[in-house]
């Protein structure tokens with residue numbers, strides 16, 4: 001498999017964590033977002049939306065959208081699983097994953113941040129307030145969902161697709177100045193996840209395209 005992504009892209013990071021938890025090998029192909037490589041014809045042929053990640057499977061298919069990629073990996077390589085056992089717990093794990101991937105992270109995306117800054121003229125303080133309201137609001141809701149369904153991890157006591165989405169969201173929150181002080185469960189689970197030896201290869205700073213000194 002080939003994973004096309006960017007070292008500090010949250011959506012790519014989700015897929016790297018899922019691949020790591022499933023102990024799957026892959027080749028990593030960096031797409032430099034700051035240089036606009038996601039808008040090149042070569043990349044648009046893989047994902048017409050111009051967003052990373054994209055996964056090229058061993059069968060020659062190209063799949064985009066991190067949630068769809070993780071579901072593909074789960075179906076194609078069921079063990080070890082990144083879904084809990086019971087139907088209800090699976091629903092909760094998917095709901096947390098969707099809350100973070102669909103209701104929080106999109107507001108933090110590079111193209112949205114560029115639009116706020118350059119087209120709407122919002123200064124850093126206004127953009128930080130905006131991020132605390134929208135992604136921050138979705139994360140506050142996630143804190144409650146995890147309080148209801150979590151254990152050692154977001155749902156139960158093993159990492160799932162929900163944790164694959166939580167870790168990059170917390171990483172992004174730090175970068176963008178989203179206040180997580182009132183999110184003790186998310187903070188605790190984030191710290192537990194990044195300490196897992198399995199996740200080491202997935203961490204942004206361990207990617208070949210990582211820029212040292214940047215977070």
Ligand SMILES: N[C@@H](CCC(=O)N[C@@H](CS)C(=O)NCC(=O)O)C(=O)O
Pocket residue numbers: 008009010011012033038050051052053064065066067101106109110111112
């Ligand atoms: N819903 C998509 C989101 C993908 C996404 O937002 N990718 C960002 C990086 S995290 C990107 O490629 N941004 C490039 C840009 O905004 O031009 C997914 O889950 O895969």
